[in-house]
Amino acid sequence: MKSVRASRSWTRAAVAVLAGALALGVTACGSSSDDAGSGDQSVVIKHARGETTISGTPKKIVTLGNQWLDASLALGVTPVGYIDNIAIVSQNTPPWEPESLESAKVLSATGNIAEQVAALEPDLILVDAFIGDQGKNYDDLSKIAPTVPGLGKAAVNPWQDQVTALGKVLHKEADASAVIANVDKKVEAIAAANPGLKGKTFASTWFGGPTMLMVLTDVNDGSAKVFTQLGMGIPKNLTDQPSSGGRLQLSPERADQLTADLLLAGYSPGLENAYKQLPGYNDLPAVKKGSVVFLTTQEITAINQPTSLSTVYILDKLAPAFAAAAK
Numbered sequence: 001m002k003s004v005r006a007s008r009s010w011t012r013a014a015v016a017v018l019a020g021a022l023a024l025g026v027t028a029c030g031s032s033s034d035d036a037g038s039g040d041q042s043v044v045i046k047h048a049r050g051e052t053t054i055s056g057t058p059k060k061i062v063t064l065g066n067q068w069l070d071a072s073l074a075l076g077v078t079p080v081g082y083i084d085n086i087a088i089v090s091q092n093t094p095p096w097e098p099e100s101l102e103s104a105k106v107l108s109a110t111g112n113i114a115e116q117v118a119a120l121e122p123d124l125i126l127v128d129a130f131i132g133d134q135g136k137n138y139d140d141l142s143k144i145a146p147t148v149p150g151l152g153k154a155a156v157n158p159w160q161d162q163v164t165a166l167g168k169v170l171h172k173e174a175d176a177s178a179v180i181a182n183v184d185k186k187v188e189a190i191a192a193a194n195p196g197l198k199g200k201t202f203a204s205t206w207f208g209g210p211t212m213l214m215v216l217t218d219v220n221d222g223s224a225k226v227f228t229q230l231g232m233g234i235p236k237n238l239t240d241q242p243s244s245g246g247r248l249q250l251s252p253e254r255a256d257q258l259t260a261d262l263l264l265a266g267y268s269p270g271l272e273n274a275y276k277q278l279p280g281y282n283d284l285p286a287v288k289k290g291s292v293v294f295l296t297t298q299e300i301t302a303i304n305q306p307t308s309l310s311t312v313y314i315l316d317k318l319a320p321a322f323a324a325a326a327k
Contacts, residue, residue, distance in 0.1 A: 054169050063126045066086045084106075086305070114141055123146070156305055191230050202264065203215060210252065230322075
């Protein structure tokens with residue numbers, strides 16, 4: 001197994017390499033009653049770097065990373081500027097993002113982020129952990145405006161926590177609850193249609209190159225939440241192996257250890273066939289069940305850094321595999 005650097009390569013390569021209409025009713029519409037008279041209140045948000053106090057209701061928000069971006073969009077707020085790592089890594093706008101985002105400024109992930117953000121004169125900056133943890137980014141951004149980074153220390157934060165926190169900041173707590181409830185209903189419908197999923201296992205993987213097969217091993221990671229809601233877990237033979245950041249770099253020659261009932265087979269461009277040729281692939285339980293889902297970099301990143309918008313989209317993609325895995 002490789003070091004922390006190896007595990008981070010999945011997050012940065014498949015999620016954050018720099019690893020709407022399709023929301024089907026997830027995006028909250030209008031303002032809720034708890035907005036009224038709350039504009040002068042201060043809200044304190046606790047996060048991995050401490051806490052941030054936000055006074056009033058922010059009007060100009062910058063979101064750095066797809067999770068905070070989608071949390072903002074789900075609550076009906078279009079940021080003045082943003083970085084969408086999923087769009088960058090896939091070189092394509094995610095299909096779940098609304099057209100309203102076209103009015104926002106796309107920031108460069110490789111340029112001086114603090115300078116670009118400062119030029120927009122925001123009153124709130126939301127920054128996903130993979131950007132906020134790099135160098136002095138968080139400190140520099142905090143000098144510009146109140147800044148909220150990742151809420152927890154996990155590699156991927158639960159999107160529900162972000163929507164809830166942002167709902168408090170925007171004084172749209174009822175809207176935030178509705179966003180979460182709408183996605184929960186989607187998950188509950190899948191569970192009701194496939195009761196056999198309870199007790200089954202899943203393996204979320206990304207085949208990044210000839211020597212890189214990354215596997216999620218932390219059942220408490222934000223990317224695992226939707227599967228645990230369905231009563232699924234990660235195979236013990238994977239969770240028992242030493243990993244870093246909740247992710248294991250498994251040698252492709254050991255692909256036979258992917259013993260899950262459901263296999264999420266993410267791959268870098270051009271590597272789908274190579275994944276199918278990994279040693280032991282044809283004998284995997286998921287292959288025999290017909291419950292393997294091949295996912296583009298954009299799609300596996302949507303799973304690895306889930307949001308309320310991307311979760312609804314990707315659940316539809318996974319529906320046939322859920323049915324097969326439940327048998």
